Amino acid sequence: MDSFIAQLNALLTDLYHPVSLPGWMLATLLVLVAASLILMAMYVRHNHGLIKDANQELLMANRRLSLATSVAxxxxxxxxxxxxxxxxxxxxxxxxxxxxxxxxxxxxxxxxxxxxxxxxxxxxxxxxxxxxxxxxxxxxxxxxxxxxxxxxxxxxxxxxxxxxxxxxxxxxxxxxxxAREKVYREAYQDALTLLPNSRALKSQLRLGLEQTAPGRMQGLFFIDLDGFKKVNDTLGHDIGDLLLKGAAGRMRQIIRQQDRVYRLGGDEFVVWIADVPDQDIHVLETIANKLIDTLSKPFQFDEVRAQVSASIGIARYPQQSSDMESLLKAADEAMYLAKRGGKNAFAHYSTPASAASGSPAADAVPE
Missing domain, CATH: 3.30.450.20 (PAS domain)
Incomplete structure (x- = not known):
């Protein structure tokens, strides 16, 4: 724009030079200059209107977006x-x-x-x-x-x-x-003890077994509370419920951070001992003994005193089972062997091949 004005000034200077152009040519040039100025003014005004309209549309779009995000x-x-x-x-x-x-x-x-x-x-x-x-x-x-x-x-x-x-x-x-947490709790959490339930056990254990590294094993304890039925029958179900919640809390305090406790129902629990070196059976036995010790101590509820013990069956993956179902079954069988051995003890599961060779099906170890 500045360049055009400078050129126009130079042209006007030439027009008023002593050696001037003929009148008709001068009139023609002036008409052309006027027309150019009019066209330029119209162009600037048109573009200014476009820019103004665009800015207005952008402002309105921003306001709509702000309103929509605020409402949402x-x-x-x-x-x-x-x-x-x-x-x-x-x-x-x-x-x-x-x-x-x-x-x-x-x-x-x-x-x-x-x-x-x-x-x-x-x-x-x-x-x-x-x-x-x-x-x-x-x-x-x-x-x-x-x-x-x-x-x-x-x-x-x-x-x-x-x-x-x-x-x-x-x-x-x-x-x-x-809402999602509520759905999860109803599906995967025991309402009484707030422990994960059997559905959670199957979901999490299956994944854990698949991730077992070479040279490592997964231990599974099947736990039954000895004498719980007597507590329920003599002291009432309210005391029985308190005892189950107390037992759940004690077990959580004993196990390691990476281990899990589940309630299957009634007085049956499962403890998953995760990721142990496959030769360190003593790790499983140490935890089992601690669980037996803590669960056999009396529970005191105001003036009421209740006492149970625990029978624990121990099974190992992949040494004694090939999948989650066989691991749970092996631990369950070992738990019944512990009960037959005198209760308040743990027992290791042995494969049928070991039993057929003359070895006992399980080793019951009294507390």
């Missing part, structure tokens, strides 16, 4: 890695219980994310080479009221040529999470 409860966040700049829309502030407009940072977010979930969130922040869609669920402690909330985040990494940006959404799924 969708938080939008963007993090620029190189500058550590974190941007939130208004919904994000509500999700975390923070005053709108407060400066945000990843380090500040870390203070709200539970420690057990921070590692997966941190991995997401470092995975900037991936262009795939990432989804994670994590728990936070909401700043405004201290409540525990579950957040589902979906995001993409974008590279603009010089900077990496993580752009995504977050939603509060606490209610959905609670």
């Amino acid at each position: 409860g969708v938080g939008i966040w963007e993090w620029e890695k190189e500058t550590d700049t974190l941007l939130w829309n208004p919904v994000m502030f509500r999700l975390y219980g923070v005053q709108p407009g407060e400066p945000m940072s990843i380090e500040r977010m870390r203070a709200w994310i539970l420690p057990d979930d921070w590692q997966q969130f941190k991995s997401l922040l470092g995975n900037m080479e991936s262009t795939d869609r990432h989804e994670i669920t994590f728990a936070i402690i909401r700043e405004s009221d201290g409540s525990l909330r579950y957040i589902h985040a979906a995001c993409y990494w974008l590279y603009t040529g010089r900077k990496h940006r993580l752009l995504g959404t977050q939603m509060d799924i606490t209610e959905e999470h609670a």
Whole structure:
């Protein structure tokens, strides 16, 4: 535009030069210049209108998006890695219980994310080479009221040529999470003791057996509480229920962190001793003896005293079984051998081949 005006000024200067053009030519040039100016003004005005309309449409689109995300409860966040700049829309502030407009940072977010979930969130922040869609669920402690909330985040990494940006959404799924937990509890948790039930045992044990490494074994204890029926008959079912819950708690305190206790029903429990070197049978026996010792101690409920003992059958995978069903059956058979041997003891299962060769089917070891 400046160049055109400069050229026009030069032309006008020439037109007023002493050696001037004929009148008709001068009139023609002036008409052309006027027409050009009119066309240029129309062009600028037209484009200015287009730009104004585009800006207006963009503003309206942003307002629609903001309204939609607000109504849907969708938080939008963007993090620029190189500058550590974190941007939130208004919904994000509500999700975390923070005053709108407060400066945000990843380090500040870390203070709200539970420690057990921070590692997966941190991995997401470092995975900037991936262009795939990432989804994670994590728990936070909401700043405004201290409540525990579950957040589902979906995001993409974008590279603009010089900077990496993580752009995504977050939603509060606490209610959905609670509903799923309720369904899981009803399907996989014993209502009385809160231990995993038989369905959970079969689901988890099958996977555990498939993952057994060479040179390792899985141990399975089948446990029956001796004398429990007498407690129920003489002291009542309420005391019996308290005893079952107490027994579950004692067993959880004895086993290792990687082991699991399950209630099958009644007074029958299963303990899965996970991932033991295949020659370390003494590890299984040590845990079995500790379980027998803790379960044989009296249970005190106010003025009522109750006492039981435990018979434990021990079976091993893959040495004594080929799958989950045969492992459970072997441990069950060994438990009945322990009972026949005098109760309050454990017994190892032996394969039918061992029994046929003259060895006893199981070795009952009294406490």
